[in-house]
Structure formats: structure tokens, C-alpha cells
Amino acid sequence: MRIPLPAASATNVRRLALANLTANIVLVITGGVVRLTGSGLGCAQWPTCNDGNIVPHAAAPVHTYIEFLNRTLFFVLALIALTAWLVIRRLEPRRKDMSRLAFLIGLGIPAQAVIGGITVLTGLNPYTVMAHLMATMVIIYWCGVLYNRARNLDRVVPEYASKPMHWLARILLGSTYLTLAAGTVVTGSGPHSGDPEAGRTGFDPAFVSQLHADAVFLLIGISITVLVISYIVRADRLRRAAWAMVGVELAQGVVGYVQYFTNLPEALVAIHLLLAAVLMACVTYVAEEIRYVRLGGARQAERSEMAQPAESL
Incomplete structure (x- = not known):
């Protein structure tokens, strides 16, 4: 079955690139909320949450739900990144530079999730927490380059x-x-x-x-x-x-x-x-x-x- 995708138009490419950038900036904020509310080990396991369950149980404390909601953003980011890559690959004329950027973003998101998992499994070791944030900043850099080029498609790079x-x-x-x-x-x-x-x-x-x-x-x-x-x-x-x-x-x-x-x-x-x-x-x-x-x-x-x-x- 063929998956329906947005048309490979300049407007859709620009919007998807902006969505990539915005979603990763939002991830920095939600990660900050996790840390500032003391919810970093609300889900003390990875990739599961607690007691081998992927989803928190109804009686779980609020810290568990805060951390769980932050984790679920992975799927939103991954969906945006995958859609952007697939649409950009169909763009005419072809933009290999933008396809590579979209591909890197798509790879970076699961890599960042793995670093987040290591952070949890090490009990929020401060050095893995640092690596987690800095990995996100690299992804934001890629997203920024992609968006700048998407909003200027007719411009020579x-x-x-x-x-x-x-x-x-x-x-x-x-x-x-x-x-x-x-x-x-x-x-x-x-x-x-x-x-x-x-x-x-x-x-x-x-x-x-x-x-x-x-x-x-x-x-x-x-x-x-x-x-x-x-x-x-x-x-x-x-x-x-x-x-x-x-x-x-x-x-x-x-x-x-x-x-x-x-x-x-x-x-x-x-x-x-x-x-x-x-x-x-x-x-x-x-x-x-x-x-x-x-x-x-x-x-x-x-x-x-x-x-x-x-x-x-």
C-alpha cells in the first residue's frame, strides 16, 4: 500500500523544514521541564517506563507522566523527519544537499533517544545529560540549515x-x-x-x-x-x-x-x-x-x- 505524502512543493518543503526545527526546539524545552520538575527518573527504565511497562499505570505519580510525555515526543519528531526526507527526495529539481540534511536529522533523532536512554540507565549522570543536550543542538543546527535552504529554494548554495x-x-x-x-x-x-x-x-x-x-x-x-x-x-x-x-x-x-x-x-x-x-x-x-x-x-x-x-x- 502506498503511503500518501504531501506534494513535493516549495511550500510543503518549507513547512516541513520549519516543523523539524520547531519540534526539536520544543524538545529542548520539554527536556528542561523534566529536569526542573525533578522528573528525570519518573520512568526509571528504558526503553520501558517502570516495572517493564511501556505506558505508566493510572496510579503513577505526576513525575512519571512528565517524563513519559517527553519520551513520546520521539515519535512526533521521527514522523516529521521521515516525512520531510521522503518529500524532499521527490523535489524537482533535485536537491541532494537538502536530502542529505533531512537524512541526517532522521538518523540523529533515534541516536539522541539512545543517549537519553543511557542517561536514564546511568541515573542521570551529569555528563550523559550534557551529551544529550549537545546532541540536540547538533540536530537543531542541521534543521536550521535545512530550513534556511528550504525557504530559499531558488537560491544558489x-x-x-x-x-x-x-x-x-x-x-x-x-x-x-x-x-x-x-x-x-x-x-x-x-x-x-x-x-x-x-x-x-x-x-x-x-x-x-x-x-x-x-x-x-x-x-x-x-x-x-x-x-x-x-x-x-x-x-x-x-x-x-x-x-x-x-x-x-x-x-x-x-x-x-x-x-x-x-x-x-x-x-x-x-x-x-x-x-x-x-x-x-x-x-x-x-x-x-x-x-x-x-x-x-x-x-x-x-x-x-x-x-x-x-x-x-
């Missing part, structure tokens, strides 16, 4: 226009990942472990918080550099993307400082997590736009396009 700009994109992405990784170390050293019995890293929270802040300052400096370059070369798309990135970074910094000096209230920690996922998507957008910029070449992005971008949702 070249190699980076110059080596300096290629290195700038690499440094921006690397510093972002370093900042997010440092943030997970802070979390792994703080009070929100996901369960009262879960272990902590043993690092001094004040010390790792300072290291995280240093990484943030580095990232902001690199981001401002990108913003300045966008004005110098008059790259309108890059400038808009860079402003969005810097805006999220500043918001993230404010939330981070406030939560630190107010003893990490759960609501602010959840907002901090949301902004971290959004920041990964914004940085991805900027790194993609950097492809079209050559230092010393005004309006390189516009000259590199074959046509106007597809309309946004």
Missing part, C-alpha cells in the same frame, strides 16, 4: 565565497557550541539535577559560571565582528541575520545573569534553555548567509543569487 569568511563561519559556530557546552557544565554543577538522587560534576558552580561567562563574551565579540562586516560589504541578508543573533545573545545574557543572582528560579532556567536553542538556530542562519559574502566585494550575496528567495511562511 555555493561553497564559501572566500577562505576568511569560511573561517569566520567556523569560528562562530565553534564558539557557539563551546558556549552552550560550558552552559551544560554549569547546569551539571548546579541544583537542577532532574532527580534528588542524581549526581553532580563536583565542580565549583561559581568557577564554571565564570568560564561560561567568558565564553559568552567571546561569542558576542565574534558576533559583533560579523555584524560590522555585514555593514562593510553591504550584505543585507547577513546584516538582518546578525542582528537577530546578537539580539538573542543579549537577551540570553540578561536572563543568565538574572538567574544566577536570583538562585536559579525554574522559570528563568527554562527561558534560558529556550533561548539557547533559538540561539543555535540563529547562528546557523548567520553561518549560512556568510557563504555569500566575500570581503571587499559589495553586495556579494545579491550577486550570487539566481532569483529572489521563496516567500516565507
